[in-house]
Amino acid sequence: MTRKFKSGDWVKLKGKALAPKMEVLKYITKKDSFFGLVDNNNYLECIWYKNGERISEVFHQNRLIKVTEPGGLYKI
Template structure:
């Protein structure tokens, strides 16, 4: 009985199942900055991006965020891990005239 319970726990707590339980921290339209960088530009979250992990071969759906920022009227996109970002309280700023 104990062996079956241990086998069940190992099966349910696999790496693949753990990765699927990660919480999304941001919604599209949220304004973010990179943590620890005072000069970082304000970016807007566009969507979550699927990215394949080269070491394990698993696909991460809930961890990488595609953000957009503008510099001199030109649009730049950047894919960043959600743990590197901090949410800003004030919104807008890019589109204000």
Template sequence: MPRKFKSGDWVKVRGKLTTPKMQVLKYVPKRDPLLGGIDYDNYLECVWYARGDRKVEIFHQNKLIKSMETGGLYSSFSRPRKRSVT
């Protein structure tokens, strides 16, 4: 099966609305439980950040879809400036 993603692509888990936006790190070798061989082209290591903690997990490429949203992993909130009335 051909590789669907490359390092740096933004992905989400297919079929779930509340999943975080993740970035693909690399393809990783994983043993296929049915055939017993090692699969180098189907499993991805992805990273995302939740509440300041770095999360890393391995997903099969068919469970992921490419995200249209791109950008940084951190969400930044800008606070409104206080205006003085002097």
């Protein structure tokens, strides 16, 4: 599977109206614990801020959609 995003892209979770706007940091290596397969092209680390706290989480790229609205993590 090919990579859909690049570092610095703005994304949201698909189908979640109130999902936070997140910034893509990087693709990460994820190992399947059952089969032992290594995946370098499907999981990415994203960050966002909530109440001034930086939150980081890993998502499969198919769960995300690119955001086209302007601005960064904070709306003015």
